[in-house]
Amino acid sequence: MVIDNIVLSLVTRVEAGDGDALLEFHRASVAGNFTLAAGEREDIAFQLSVPWETPVTHLQGRRLAGMTMGVRTELSVAKAVDQGDLDEVEIHPLPVQEQILAAFDRLGFRLRHADLERGGIYGVRQELPFYQEIEFAAPPEYAKSMDEVEVTFVADATGTEVILEFDKRGGLLAEGRDTYARYRVEHTDAQTADWTSSVQKWIHQAVTSHSASP
Known part of the structure; x- marks a missing residue:
């Protein structure tokens, strides 16, 4: 199986006039163009730089009430895209x-x-x-x-x-x-x-x- 691309995206919950919704605000490709054999596992090291304006989710070691943020993994295989679940991330203040x-x-x-x-x-x-x-x-x-x-x-x-x-x-x-x-x-x-x-x-x-x- 050829993995065309692996993209990570940051997703958070934003309030608007008609309620709130999850919003993707940043994405980056971290790997791609490699082959996996059946049953094979590949560990990929990566770094994901986040925008300067990324909101804070944790302060003094505790999650800020009201904040939701996660990273979603998107896998592209044979021109089909598979999105994974959100994995929670912690963003601390500068x-x-x-x-x-x-x-x-x-x-x-x-x-x-x-x-x-x-x-x-x-x-x-x-x-x-x-x-x-x-x-x-x-x-x-x-x-x-x-x-x-x-x-x-x-x-x-x-x-x-x-x-x-x-x-x-x-x-x-x-x-x-x-x-x-x-x-x-x-x-x-x-x-x-x-x-x-x-x-x-x-x-x-x-x-x-x-x-x-x-």
């Missing part, structure tokens, strides 16, 4: 992303869950057709200003955009409006910056800007 998420935790924000929203973020360059929102419940000291904050990362080879959405139920920070903030951080700053101070400053800027809004 170092700078992990530092920012840890800073929210140190400031008392409690991780709730994460989800993927189909579409793009205005003004942000994206390669994938969706973005991730990682939701934290705000600590009591921010109760008058916000109930929760959603953190979105859109990464590339040099750094990541950090998009923050601050929400107050019944009206975010001011009469039903969501508060958004956007920052750019570099991968090289992951171990050198004071991320607790930086995140605290971002939160303060969001609260004070809306307090000053008419």
Whole structure:
């Protein structure tokens, strides 16, 4: 039997207006053009590079609630394609992303869950057709200003955009409006910056800007 091609694809669950569905967002050929005899087994070593924007599925050794991601193996034999089941994969945050998420935790924000929203973020360059929102419940000291904050990362080879959405139920920070903030951080700053101070400053800027809004 001639194996024409072996393709691995990354698949995740994305929310849309009419519900959610599994979506393939990355695929790569890892082997092909070889022959297997009846009963023969072949072990294939491979590496699968993932896009910079690939959403996080695990944080601090635990799976993020709401996240589903797997790798699917596709085998091409005699021009016929056979797709296998999904095998779960773990995607951990990039170092700078992990530092920012840890800073929210140190400031008392409690991780709730994460989800993927189909579409793009205005003004942000994206390669994938969706973005991730990682939701934290705000600590009591921010109760008058916000109930929760959603953190979105859109990464590339040099750094990541950090998009923050601050929400107050019944009206975010001011009469039903969501508060958004956007920052750019570099991968090289992951171990050198004071991320607790930086995140605290971002939160303060969001609260004070809306307090000053008419």
